[in-house]
Amino acid sequence: MPDNQNKLLKHWYALYTKPKHEFKAKLQLHHLEIENYLPTIIITKKWSDRKKKVEEPVFRGYIFIYVNESERLLALKQSTIIKTICFEGKPCIVPQWQIENLKKMLKVNPEVFISDKIEIGTKVKITEGPFSDIIGIVIEYKPGEKYLGVTIEMLHRTVLVRLPKDSSYKIIDL
Numbered sequence: 001m002p003d004n005q006n007k008l009l010k011h012w013y014a015l016y017t018k019p020k021h022e023f024k025a026k027l028q029l030h031h032l033e034i035e036n037y038l039p040t041i042i043i044t045k046k047w048s049d050r051k052k053k054v055e056e057p058v059f060r061g062y063i064f065i066y067v068n069e070s071e072r073l074l075a076l077k078q079s080t081i082i083k084t085i086c087f088e089g090k091p092c093i094v095p096q097w098q099i100e101n102l103k104k105m106l107k108v109n110p111e112v113f114i115s116d117k118i119e120i121g122t123k124v125k126i127t128e129g130p131f132s133d134i135i136g137i138v139i140e141y142k143p144g145e146k147y148l149g150v151t152i153e154m155l156h157r158t159v160l161v162r163l164p165k166d167s168s169y170k171i172i173d174l
Contacts (some may be wrong), residue, residue: 007069010038012094014085015075016064022057025080034075038104058106064099074141 018026022038029036039058044051057063062085065075072091075081084091 010035010066010071011068012096012099013066013072013091015065016082017063017080017083019061021080022061022063025063025078028078028080029063029075030066032078033072034071037064037066037099037103039064041106042173056123058067058102064094066099067106104154 015025026036026038040055041058042053043056045054063081065072067075072084075082085093
């Protein structure tokens with residue numbers, strides 16, 4: 001493929017943001033019409049006098065963008081963005097399926113746990129239920145409780161969801 005066509009191809013990239021600037025980065029990228037994805041969850045924060053539900057980023061310090069090379073470079077010029085996540089000096093491309101799995105898991109609004117460590121387990125594909133077609137790793141913490149982990153490998157983070165105990169999911173090895 002000619003080099004100029006390669007520059008027009010869009011890919012998902014992870015950007016590292018300034019601390020606590022994920023939502024500001026999302027707004028800046030939106031104003032530039034750069035497609036972005038900031039995975040969030042709603043958590044209950046507790047203070048001494050009250051409780052409040054707040055939206056927080058799933059991956060603190062990161063936002064994903066779906067861009068070509070010139071759009072990626074434009075995104076890097078924003079005040080909230082520090083850098084593109086790279087490996088051996090080259091921007092890392094996040095596979096489309098990892099972004100889609102993450103979106104689908106968070107859309108179902110399950111109980112979500114974030115793990116800094118990529119757990120070793122069996123790769124599976126859920127074939128039925130609200131998590132149908134999600135590929136991940138099943139991790140068992142307590143007898144009878146199963147968790148599905150979807151990993152964004154370059155960030156070394158795994159999003160875990162508890163599969164319902166009474167679920168009729170069929171889990172198959174890939």
